[in-house]
Amino acid sequence: MNKSENVNCQSIISVGIDIGTTTTQLVISRMTIRNTAPGSSVPRMEITDKEVLHRSKIYFTPLLDHHIIDAAAVSGIVEEEYRTAGLTPGDIDTGAVIITGETAKKENARKIVESMAGLAGDFVVATAGVNLESILAGKGSGAAQYSKEKRRVTVNVDVGGGTANIGVFKEGRVIDTACINIGGHLIELEPCTDKIIYIADPARIVLRECGFQWQVGDRVGIEELKTVARHMAGSIVEAVTSTDISDMTRELLMTPQLKLDYPVEIVMFSGGVADYVYSDFQPISVAQVSRYGDIGPLLGWAIREESARAGISLERPGETIRATVIGAGAHSVDISGSTITVEDTALPIRNVTVVSPFSREMPQSPAEIADQIKRAVHRVISDGSAESVALAMEGPKTISFQAIQDLAEGLVQGMAGFISKERPLIVVLRKDCAKVLGQTLQLKLGHAADVICVDQVEVGEGDFIDIGKPIMGGRVVPVVVKTLVFENLKI
Numbered sequence: 001m002n003k004s005e006n007v008n009c010q011s012i013i014s015v016g017i018d019i020g021t022t023t024t025q026l027v028i029s030r031m032t033i034r035n036t037a038p039g040s041s042v043p044r045m046e047i048t049d050k051e052v053l054h055r056s057k058i059y060f061t062p063l064l065d066h067h068i069i070d071a072a073a074v075s076g077i078v079e080e081e082y083r084t085a086g087l088t089p090g091d092i093d094t095g096a097v098i099i100t101g102e103t104a105k106k107e108n109a110r111k112i113v114e115s116m117a118g119l120a121g122d123f124v125v126a127t128a129g130v131n132l133e134s135i136l137a138g139k140g141s142g143a144a145q146y147s148k149e150k151r152r153v154t155v156n157v158d159v160g161g162g163t164a165n166i167g168v169f170k171e172g173r174v175i176d177t178a179c180i181n182i183g184g185h186l187i188e189l190e191p192c193t194d195k196i197i198y199i200a201d202p203a204r205i206v207l208r209e210c211g212f213q214w215q216v217g218d219r220v221g222i223e224e225l226k227t228v229a230r231h232m233a234g235s236i237v238e239a240v241t242s243t244d245i246s247d248m249t250r251e252l253l254m255t256p257q258l259k260l261d262y263p264v265e266i267v268m269f270s271g272g273v274a275d276y277v278y279s280d281f282q283p284i285s286v287a288q289v290s291r292y293g294d295i296g297p298l299l300g301w302a303i304r305e306e307s308a309r310a311g312i313s314l315e316r317p318g319e320t321i322r323a324t325v326i327g328a329g330a331h332s333v334d335i336s337g338s339t340i341t342v343e344d345t346a347l348p349i350r351n352v353t354v355v356s357p358f359s360r361e362m363p364q365s366p367a368e369i370a371d372q373i374k375r376a377v378h379r380v381i382s383d384g385s386a387e388s389v390a391l392a393m394e395g396p397k398t399i400s401f402q403a404i405q406d407l408a409e410g411l412v413q414g415m416a417g418f419i420s421k422e423r424p425l426i427v428v429l430r431k432d433c434a435k436v437l438g439q440t441l442q443l444k445l446g447h448a449a450d451v452i453c454v455d456q457v458e459v460g461e462g463d464f465i466d467i468g469k470p471i472m473g474g475r476v477v478p479v480v481v482k483t484l485v486f487e488n489l490k491i
Contacts, residue, residue: 013030014028014030018098019069024061027052028081032050033047068107069108069111071108072115094124134156135379138156138167144172144173150266151171152265153168153170154168155169158269158271160184160272161184162185166179173359175262184295184297186202190290194219197293199215206231210228222286229298230302233305241312243260266314272296275320277300277301319486341451346424352388354460354464355376355461362393362407365406367410369410369413370413371414373411389426390428390465391426394429394431395407399431404436424451427451429454430456452467462484466479
């Protein structure tokens with residue numbers, strides 16, 4: 001990395017690549033990473049400055065078919081943009097590739113990793129299933145930051161071409177997610193005409209509810225389209241505000257519905273249709289609303305209407321169109337071997353998603369610990385966003401025998417079903433207690449799963465970590481922490 005003279009400060013060049021169902025874009029940035037707690041035993045590495053060096057044009061995502069990315073073509077885009085920016089792969093320290101929507105398949109991620117070899121120092125490649133996509137969208141739009149600054153429960157609804165991803169944030173942390181099959185591209189029309197050229201299966205559920213039997217080739221009127229858009233928008237509003245949902249909304253949901261055991265205080269909309277939610281756009285004709293070849297503008301209008309009808313308190317996010325990930329800030333940490341528990345056979349591990357299950361103080365009972373862990377881990381594993389996770393936490397309030405036993409029992413119960421011989425139990429603690437906790441976990445798990453327990457590391461929800469094999473005679477394991485950086489990140 002391009003380190004400055006001060007060992008507590010690093011300057012790195014990072015690339016962010018956003019690959020969606022429809023479009024792909026790339027941003028190259030320079031970031032400054034500084035240890036903001038240099039006198040502390042636990043370094044607190046934060047991104048203190050960022051500068052966008054180059055922004056690509058927006059490309060249509062190169063696909064071999066409807067779901068498989070043309071990885072070679074993506075690499076070609078990256079190489080071309082490097083040349084345009086006057087940079088070589090050797091100039092790039094880190095990178096982040098976020099694959100979302102229908103293109104977020106494991107096979108795609110593997111091909112991207114292979115094709116990106118040699119294009120950057122160290123890439124994070126995240127395939128965002130619907131739950132992780134909800135989290136990323138809320139961070140990118142600024143909803144997560146808003147909930148932290150204003151101390152209000154904030155719901156971000158990211159409405160794209162085929163889905164609406166819902167993320168609920170409290171004090172900057174995600175507390176709930178959901179996804180519903182509603183988007184602006186579910187019905188396609190010839191641009192600036194009233195002729196239907198495509199109807200997606202979820203749209204047919206809505207059409208059935210409206211009593212319409214449209215087919216490709218039919219011509220439709222503006223009032224009929226308004227009816228369909230209102231039904232779509234109504235389902236989104238219902239999913240955000242009510243546990244008593246209609247059969248249509250239940251059929252359209254791709255995930256369990258929101259728990260709603262919290263007040264919904266602020267709602268934000270981001271994504272492709274969001275500009276129409278916050279504008280004074282009024283639909284007059286089909287030719288007007290189909291200018292982009294779909295019903296996106298009309299859906300945005302309908303969301304505004306239905307939100308007002310439901311009395312929702314709307315706030316415009318910092319970014320409406322999804323904020324691009326501009327790279328990954330990365331810093332290295334060395335951990336003293338005297339405070340860790342690791343299984344050599346489980347290392348090295350790379351690009352493991354970090355999950356923070358406890359929003360404030362850690363619960364005391366094993367059952368409560370397990371419940372919060374299950375909820376947090378389920379968000380990123382259930383939809384294929386991650387194959388394994390690292391649990392980040394402060395550690396017990398008081399480091400006593402009973403507290404360690406209770407935490408270990410909660411970890412084992414909470415991670416049951418998520419760990420195996422192939423998926424180790426990975427715990428990252430801030431407090432200096434990894435060795436005793438790790439040994440306790442080993443006793444409880446036996447040979448069911450490997451244990452990796454490290455401490456005195458500062459990581460956050462949504463970070464990625466690498467842990468290398470022990471070095472220096474087994475006394476130290478090298479750890480790299482990588483943080484996704486969004487363009488609207490407040491420094």
